[in-house]
Amino acid sequence: SAKGEVTPQAVELLEKTGQDAGRQQQLLASVAETISANPEGEMALFDVFFELHHKGRDHRTQQLALLSAVAIFKDLVPGYRIREPSKKDLEVRLTKEVQQLQRSEVAILQTYRRLLPMLEAAMKKEPTVYAGALAALVRVACDFNYRQRLLSTAIKATNSSFQAVRRTMADGLREVLETDQRLDASKELVITIGRIAQAMAGKYRGSTIPEDTRLSNELLKVLLHIPIGKAEKAELTTFQDNLQNVDEDTLKGVAESSISQGVDKLKKSEAELLYEVFVVYLRILRQRHLHGKDLMSSVLTGLARWGQHVNLELLLEIINELRKTVEESIGQANELVALQGLNCALTLLSGPSQALVTDATWLAHSMTGALSLALPSLYSAYSESAEWPPPHCFHLKERRLHVSENELAFCLDTESVPVLVLKCLQAALSCPQAFGKASDAAIAGLVEHLFLLA
Numbered sequence: 001s002a003k004g005e006v007t008p009q010a011v012e013l014l015e016k017t018g019q020d021a022g023r024q025q026q027l028l029a030s031v032a033e034t035i036s037a038n039p040e041g042e043m044a045l046f047d048v049f050f051e052l053h054h055k056g057r058d059h060r061t062q063q064l065a066l067l068s069a070v071a072i073f074k075d076l077v078p079g080y081r082i083r084e085p086s087k088k089d090l091e092v093r094l095t096k097e098v099q100q101l102q103r104s105e106v107a108i109l110q111t112y113r114r115l116l117p118m119l120e121a122a123m124k125k126e127p128t129v130y131a132g133a134l135a136a137l138v139r140v141a142c143d144f145n146y147r148q149r150l151l152s153t154a155i156k157a158t159n160s161s162f163q164a165v166r167r168t169m170a171d172g173l174r175e176v177l178e179t180d181q182r183l184d185a186s187k188e189l190v191i192t193i194g195r196i197a198q199a200m201a202g203k204y205r206g207s208t209i210p211e212d213t214r215l216s217n218e219l220l221k222v223l224l225h226i227p228i229g230k231a232e233k234a235e236l237t238t239f240q241d242n243l244q245n246v247d248e249d250t251l252k253g254v255a256e257s258s259i260s261q262g263v264d265k266l267k268k269s270e271a272e273l274l275y276e277v278f279v280v281y282l283r284i285l286r287q288r289h290l291h292g293k294d295l296m297s298s299v300l301t302g303l304a305r306w307g308q309h310v311n312l313e314l315l316l317e318i319i320n321e322l323r324k325t326v327e328e329s330i331g332q333a334n335e336l337v338a339l340q341g342l343n344c345a346l347t348l349l350s351g352p353s354q355a356l357v358t359d360a361t362w363l364a365h366s367m368t369g370a371l372s373l374a375l376p377s378l379y380s381a382y383s384e385s386a387e388w389p390p391p392h393c394f395h396l397k398e399r400r401l402h403v404s405e406n407e408l409a410f411c412l413d414t415e416s417v418p419v420l421v422l423k424c425l426q427a428a429l430s431c432p433q434a435f436g437k438a439s440d441a442a443i444a445g446l447v448e449h450l451f452l453l454a
Contacts, residue, residue: 010047021057028052028061028068039076040100043107046073050114053122063129066122070133073115077140082109109145116146120153127157131165135172142176142185148192151185155192158219170218177225183269186226190276193219197283200290214291215284220298221414223277228306230266274309277302282314285321293334296325300340301414307348319345319358326366335373339420342370346427360433367428368446375452377417390415425450 006014013031017023027048035042049069056062082105094102119137122130138154141147151173158169173189180186197215281299284291303318310318326341345363390411394403412419428446 006047007044019057024061040104046111074140079143127165131168135168138172159216166218173222174225187273194280217294296337300344304344304347330369338370343424346431349433350431
């Protein structure tokens, strides 16, 4: 329907319900079933959802109307962007099937243009009610039109003051990253986070960013799931070999993979994505006095994970910032960030960057200082957690408790002091610029602290 107008079919249905909340909610269920059964022919019935969201008898009906609209629409979203036909396109004679497809696509796009702003407005008023709907939409619509706007809305919601909202949105964004085949959505997500961090730093220059407006740790943890390595996997996989002898599922996978980019383009996309991620990490590292301490853990974990891919010039800047971060953390008695920073520096200097000429004498001294702070936190494998078990690590299935090894390893890597102590020791022994060239006194100090920890 045209903007602001309600289709006659929707008007007729709405008039029959009157102002009875129960009948209006029954209508929502009926319309949802009708659209699901015939989406191409019944898209106009979305007007019922939109009207009842604004003019429903009670608040619950208004909430259900928008939630129902999102629940139905997310199953209709195509995995590509829709281009509206131009005047020249309309002059071209098309088959009935193509015309029907074109009308259906335009109807989906027009519905989305009304649905997305409506959901954005609702999130501002009641984020705890609509966060699940927004997360569900993010999971399916990141290859659809208005991706930048959708991701920006989702990222803002991931910075919500409500923990439940942050977690719900972070789960949605994480799934977007893990399933992103072309890395376009991942790059857009990282760039948007960088813009927000830059804007915050400019607004609160010289003072700490208020807790209710700063970047959330949940959002920074999302970046740890960026899909680096797809190019390498694509290079090792040969889809063309023996296709005539493979089963139907494999053939389907080959067909789906044809929409993803080639290996060269994936490599280029991964390089661009990593660059944007490092820009965000380095910006937060340099402006660490503005952000919360909890962000440093995710930033340092990300740097340690992907730092080997960065060029030597940028790596030198990162090492210098790591030294400042570690020394400040030891001075503030923050053993978690100190150990994260040390592990990051040691890991970066143990790989291809061993030839990097830089002052690394601070590593040995900082290592003993961080270990002395770690002793009180060694009573539990997950001592830094505010809750146990961590989200997503354990789940019940058929009345049995199952563990997600990847999630548990992820949580221990980012928030467990004992695990960090072991990782730092392993990295230090393999890093020639750490204890490989340290003095006997430094090594003696390290051994003494290890005995105390033991």
